[in-house]
Amino acid sequence: MTDTTSGLTTSDGRPLKAALLAAQSKARRRAFLLVAPLLLFVILTFILPIAYMLQRSFENDGFSDSAPQLAAWFAEHPDGSEITEGAYAALVADLATMQANKTPGQAGTRINYTVPGTISLFKAAARKAEDLTPPYKEALIALDADWAAPKLWAAMRSASTSYSADFYRVAIDQKRGEAGDWARGAERERIYIYLFVKTFILSAIITLSCLLLAFPIAHLLATLPMAKSSLLMILVLLPFWTSLLVRTTSWIVLLQQQGVVNNILVALGLIGDDGRLVMINNQTGTIVAMTHVLLPFMVLPLYSVMKTIPPSYARAARSLGATSWTTFRRVYLPQTLPGIAAGSLLVFILAVGYYITPALVGGADGQLISNMISFHMNKSNWSLAAALAAILLVAILILYWLYDRLVGIDRLKFG
Amino acid sequence: MKKLLVLSTALTAVAFSAGADVTVMSWGGDYTKSQVEAYHKPFTAATGTAVISVDSDNPAPAVKAMVEAGNVTIDVADVEYADAIRLCDDGMLEEIDPAVLPAAPDGTPATDDFLPGALTDCAVTTIVFSTIFAYDTTKFPEGPTTIADFFDLEKFPGKRAMRKGAKANMEMALMADGVPAAEVYAMLETPEGQDRAFAMLDKIKKDTIWWEAGAQPPQLLADGEVAMTTAYNGRIFAAAVGEGKPFGTVWDGQVYEYDLLVIPKGAPNPEGALEFIKFATSTQPLADQAKWISYGPARMSSGPLVGLYQDGKTEMAPFMPTAEANLTNALASSYEFWVDRDAELNERFNAWLVAN
């Protein structure tokens, strides 16, 4: 190859290979320049905020900002040192400063993440810090014996640096044990792992119900004549184009106890007036409404795969003596697998991060991890919210990577 | 030159704020409506300053979030007592000198005119409200009568609703468990007392819907979603008397407290905010508010001016949290308790809520 092209030249005397390369790289540059503005925009408005959030999930300023003397003492005395009078003196000095700067609540909140029950401890001690006299160790412990607890000191040590991974520990339900080491929190304090697991289970149930509902209609759409299927396709696309809030409102109207579905059931005599079904403000509400919201995302990929399956295969199988069930199971179903994979992954990815619908129809037990992230944002527990969001993000990115591998991101289409 | 620059900036700032709107964050629904009628509209009529109303489930966490993010968009917030104290302790509110508040019409200075404790370093009380429980009279014609009935699913079957948070629920649970009102907070200080409250809540957890906005409980009752719910007394009053809904209020075991106006640190228009608070907490607006919702005014001079409900025939006095008949088994919410323990108990409450 090189031998034949290296001798050739273009009309202006340049070697052909170099000219080709130059033209190619120019074309590449041109193509890239078209994408560049958007890429820059997305980096600024999407990648950067997420990077900022990740940084925030490690940011540890609640305590470290207001306890500089204690931080200095920790820096001088490595982990495992005995907590001496010097440490207590630094703590009391910091507590006095906190009281003056009105930050004991903030500092206590930070420690409270890993050692529950410390906000009141800090507030009470800070109020009296000015009046304490040496020896400070005895003075503080006299105020509250908890000031001698090893777990409190371990928590203060890890909170006194500017950055820490503590919030990730909290996000997987770990707390400081009695000796100060990390341990699983008391049972009544464990919530996040449970919520992550529940989010995944509910998303799986929603994905499955989407698949069960989408399969028959996608098959029907793929096999009907054009004119009819176009009309029916509108019925799939209309929900897709309708506001999410409208659809959620509709489900509230349909499912509530004095709602349309219950009224119909009562009118038909299927249930008594006092036996109205509770279908909203619980998991049922979340599952039903989200299945409806995400169903088009399952129908469309399934449809586009089924459309390409020639009906002659099924006929051939039948003519070779297969029953209709065997034909479906052995011939048709395997060919729809790419569509099933594409639709299921897409629906699952979208379901895992859903916020609005569970917030409106989920009640207490239909809440997903997104709702917890929002809860902590509203309570200004920024770092914990960011850590939970980061864990969710990692899960989503893994699924997204899987989707790209199995389906290919450029295969996404609407309508 | 530099001085001149500073001066001109300061001048434009003042000129800007004089014409600027005041944004007030409150609790939405009928309560915000009562404030709009009694404070906002007369304030705009008197000063020409427009008031923008923003709704929130609870303005206190929103204020905290805004101040911490350095991103305050509101000028005045309506918060509960413990939250006002805590936010002030944490340096998140502007201080308000009680001396600037207008005196009563008879000349009594504001500091003597307000109820005891109603003026704090950073906040001015507007009303006394109460968390009570209400029920659907079509489902229980005889009606529950005690707080214990709320937790009794056998005697009074049906769904319940409670506020999503520890405050008031813990107190009501203990009172329902037979703890006298006077001992509730001493008991809640101890881990055993907290366990006891949660054990009581456990009894109805499976049948309870958790509301967040104050407008939700009357809605849940009206839609037949629940048979009984805890609620702010004024909301139930507005639905029952104002709209004729079949709701009954049980005052036994009520938890009453103050509601206050505050100015977040870094508010866009602090001067306007202070003017608004001075106006809203003067004698007449406080008395007028009771025309729209059954909350007691915080000024003694407003008391005699409280007349009839807007329908022109309902006497307001028996519907107030502080009416003699309503206080037989009532608890004054302790801000000392909640200032320090709010975050800790809510954390436990949320974990309890999520766990099955």
Added chain:
Amino acid sequence: MALPTYASPLEKVWYYAFRVICAVVFLFLIAPILVVIPLSFNAEPYFTFTEKMLAFDPAGYSMRWYDTLLTLGSSAPDGPRDSGWWSATWESATWIKAAKNSLWIGFWATILATSLGTLAALGLSRPEMPYRRLITAILISPMIVPIIIIAVGMSFMFAKACVDSGSALGTILGPFLSNRGCLANSDLGVIVAHATLGIPFVIITVTATMSGFDQSLIRASASLGANPRTTFFKVIMPLILPGVISGALFAFVTSFDEVVAVLFIAGPEQQTIPRQMFNGIREQISPAILAVATILVIVSILLLTTVELLRRRSDRLRGVTGR
């Protein structure tokens, strides 16, 4: 899929059962959207069909909830609806203000997403595009990453993204930014956020149109002496226009329907229709919400029809037959 002649009786039963199942699923898809329409004309403040409605008694129906959309929060005095009343309502009614905000934000977000997205889609469809797969994955990811995560990140960053009001940039962007000159609580912040969320839809629709696009047309145009500009406007644009318009409509709907980012990064002045609905649903779902919902359903039917017509036109232009 007509029933084959060799079908067994069992298969015949299944054939009809299958049709019934499909009908039920279609009902599940469409009923929730249609049910709000009659209910929004309910004369009573309930969310269910009253006896009068079922009997088609005109007294059971009314326009009162549509009327509250005009009167809620309006400073117009009760009285005759003259031009003064309408102009006061136009300025102050809560839902009208929300609609104006939504349209304003949606318009700019669409312009931003469509212009940048179309350019990028053109680049991505070129065979020479380097790192195509990676870059596509990045540009599509705002659709995949949960909005709550994006909103959390933006709320952290936009509060810090401020310009000095005295600077040149501040003078230009001033009217779009918050009082403090920040992206948080500003129109521009919401516009930028919505544009980011709309971009994947533009990329996907425009690249889909480009996939049937014959690249040799560009070369043909160039060989006939057209400069790149002429080629773009006379050859490329007419062919991909249906895709661009579909993408723009998708971007608009994304913005028009978005509430999470608004909840996290917007201030009280960026009250949009979805935000107003979200608050309304959570607190007190008055039938006025159903009236808004009905209007939105009609809007989405119109948009869907437009997109379908465009798609057919595009398929015809590109010589693609069938779906």
